[in-house]
Amino acid sequence: MYRRGCRAGLIGAVMALWPVLAPAAWAQAPTAPLPPPRPDRPEMPASEPRSENPPPADTPVEKTASDDNSAHSACLDRLTKLGLRFEKRPRVEEGRCSVENPVLLSSLPGGVEVAPASLMACPVAESLARWMSEVVAPEAERQFQSAPTKLLIGTSYQCRDQRNGAKLSEHALGNGVDIMGFEFAKRSPLAIASQSENSPEATxxxxxxxxxxxxxxxxxxxxxxxxxxxxxxxxxxxxxxDYRICQ
Structure with missing residues (x-):
C-alpha cells in the first residue's frame, strides 16, 4: 500500500509540473535539418513583406508644354538648315484664331522669294520648302527649262471661317496657304488658272x-x-x- 501510494503521488507531481516542463523540453529538442534543394530547382529566396502601396501601373505620358516647345524649336532649326529666310514671331491670339509657332516666311531654298512675305505655322513653311525643292523646281526645268524665282502668295494666315461658315478656316490657324502663281528666271510669270489643254503650262x-x-x-x-x-x-x-483631300 505504501509503494502504491508513493507511485501515485509521484505521478501526480509530474502531471502538476507538466505545463511548465513541456515547453522547455520541446524548445531544447533538436529539430531535423531540412533536405537540400533539388539540383534542378534553385533554392527559393525568403519572401519579402508585401507592400501596402504597390507601385502604380505604367500610364501614358501626357504631352507637356516642354514637349511642344521642343517640337517648335526643332522645326525652326530645320528651317534654318534648309536655307529658308524667316522671322520667328510670337504666338498669335486673335479671338478664336491662333497660330502656334508662327514664322514670317520671306524666301525658300534656292533663293525663291515668297511674295509677299507671309505669316504661317512653322510646319507649313517646312512643307512649302519641300514642295518647291522636290516638285516645283524640277517640273519647271522639265517644262520651261527655267528655275522658279518667286512664289506668289494670296492668303496665308487670316482670321476667318471657312467659306461655308461651318468652322474655322485652316488659314485662321496659320495652317494653310493659297498659291496664286510663280515667276521664273527665263520666262513670263505663270498664274494659277485653267490652262490651255496639252500646253506646257497645263502639264x-x-x-x-x-x-x-x-x-x-x-x-x-x-x-x-x-x-x-x-x-x-x-x-x-x-x-x-490620315484622310487627305486632293482635287
Missing amino acids: FQSAIQKAACPIFNTVLGPGSDAAHGDHLHLDLRQRKG
Whole structure:
C-alpha cells in the first residue's frame, strides 16, 4: 500500500509540473535539418513583406508644354538648315484664331522669294520648302527649262471661317496657304488658272498640284470647285485615319 501510494503521488507531481516542463523540453529538442534543394530547382529566396502601396501601373505620358516647345524649336532649326529666310514671331491670339509657332516666311531654298512675305505655322513653311525643292523646281526645268524665282502668295494666315461658315478656316490657324502663281528666271510669270489643254503650262500646273498631295493634307485648285479656280489651296489639316483631300 505504501509503494502504491508513493507511485501515485509521484505521478501526480509530474502531471502538476507538466505545463511548465513541456515547453522547455520541446524548445531544447533538436529539430531535423531540412533536405537540400533539388539540383534542378534553385533554392527559393525568403519572401519579402508585401507592400501596402504597390507601385502604380505604367500610364501614358501626357504631352507637356516642354514637349511642344521642343517640337517648335526643332522645326525652326530645320528651317534654318534648309536655307529658308524667316522671322520667328510670337504666338498669335486673335479671338478664336491662333497660330502656334508662327514664322514670317520671306524666301525658300534656292533663293525663291515668297511674295509677299507671309505669316504661317512653322510646319507649313517646312512643307512649302519641300514642295518647291522636290516638285516645283524640277517640273519647271522639265517644262520651261527655267528655275522658279518667286512664289506668289494670296492668303496665308487670316482670321476667318471657312467659306461655308461651318468652322474655322485652316488659314485662321496659320495652317494653310493659297498659291496664286510663280515667276521664273527665263520666262513670263505663270498664274494659277485653267490652262490651255496639252500646253506646257497645263502639264506643269497639273503635275505640281498632284505631287502636292503626299506633302499636304488638303490640295484644292482649278477643277475642284469655283472657289479655287484661280489658286492652289494647300493646308496641313489633320483628319482621322490620315484622310487627305486632293482635287
